[in-house]
Amino acid sequence: MASGLFALLDDVAGIAKIAASSVDDVVAQAGKAGAKAAGVVIDDAAVTPRYAVGFAAARELPIIWRIALGSLRNKLLILLPGALILALIAPWAITPLLMAGGVFLCFEGAEKLLELVMPHGANGDGKAGEATGDPAALEQQKIAGAVKTDFILSAEIMAITLAGVSDQSFWMKAAVLAIVGIGITVAVYGVVALIVKADDVGMALAANQRPATSLLGLRRPGPGEAGGLDRVLSWLTRPLGRGLVVAMPHFLNLLGVVGTAAMLWVGGGIIIHGLEEYGLSGLGHGVHDLAVAAGRTLPAALAGAGEWLAGAALAAVFGVIVGGLAIAALHWLVGPLVRLFRKDAAAQPGA
Numbered sequence: 001m002a003s004g005l006f007a008l009l010d011d012v013a014g015i016a017k018i019a020a021s022s023v024d025d026v027v028a029q030a031g032k033a034g035a036k037a038a039g040v041v042i043d044d045a046a047v048t049p050r051y052a053v054g055f056a057a058a059r060e061l062p063i064i065w066r067i068a069l070g071s072l073r074n075k076l077l078i079l080l081p082g083a084l085i086l087a088l089i090a091p092w093a094i095t096p097l098l099m100a101g102g103v104f105l106c107f108e109g110a111e112k113l114l115e116l117v118m119p120h121g122a123n124g125d126g127k128a129g130e131a132t133g134d135p136a137a138l139e140q141q142k143i144a145g146a147v148k149t150d151f152i153l154s155a156e157i158m159a160i161t162l163a164g165v166s167d168q169s170f171w172m173k174a175a176v177l178a179i180v181g182i183g184i185t186v187a188v189y190g191v192v193a194l195i196v197k198a199d200d201v202g203m204a205l206a207a208n209q210r211p212a213t214s215l216l217g218l219r220r221p222g223p224g225e226a227g228g229l230d231r232v233l234s235w236l237t238r239p240l241g242r243g244l245v246v247a248m249p250h251f252l253n254l255l256g257v258v259g260t261a262a263m264l265w266v267g268g269g270i271i272i273h274g275l276e277e278y279g280l281s282g283l284g285h286g287v288h289d290l291a292v293a294a295g296r297t298l299p300a301a302l303a304g305a306g307e308w309l310a311g312a313a314l315a316a317v318f319g320v321i322v323g324g325l326a327i328a329a330l331h332w333l334v335g336p337l338v339r340l341f342r343k344d345a346a347a348q349p350g351a
Helices: 002-036 038-052 057-089 091-117 135-164 170-207 228-277 282-296 300-347
Strands: none
Touching (some): 057 170, 091 135, 091 228, 170 228, 228 282, 228 300
């Protein structure tokens, strides 16, 4: 009886080890796949804060929360099942879809660069008259726009993740996609919430002359008490608050620049790797060789970082070229064809 019990416990321990190993495998695969989508994640974090700009401070976090919920719905209820179905019935379509997403990222990045050179004016986020409309309707409009933008970025994240685990089992793919989707959403919108509220925190710190009393919960000094701890802490917290207020606009601008660069290097890199999948490896080999050569010009300790930066920069340059071609095609080919089609449709009898 005892030997049977010990055998059962041994079996349970073995199953637990296998389960733990499987969890470790899922986490490891999710980490690798999520790292490949880092560029899109940076862009997601750079794009989202602008949707909370212009609202009362009390509405900023609720807006971010609703966008985050929409992002989770996008990833878990639409994109995850779609990705799994695609992997089952048409795995050959993953690479073309990735490349199409890469072209979109290049297009978006090139448009942002073009906007810097030739500003187009208002882009729809700050139209005249919006501020005087119904605040609830405006908030809903902003959230809907953010969730639509998130859907495109989330689709690219999930496609990159799926490509990274294409040789795994169905359930491994499902688990990795779910972990990456949830983890990236929590990380991105947690950071976005911190960014959005940082200036409010800075203003509160800069204006607070009694940080020990209000922040640490200490007793408020009486009329005859010095409140020395408040004075000491205020020397630290008030400059910190002023620094946050001054630094946040510059940080947001920097984040936007990094997001644009990320779109271009990720988009360009996706297309380069996609071409290699179809046997067109010359461009990829050229980028790799140039990156290796750049790394060799640096000290050994910096060679790896230099090689990566050179490869990313070359992929970004290719991304600018692809994005420029996409912009030209949209404005000079697709746009006129769409207008011609609409004109013909309007000219039809009974239109």
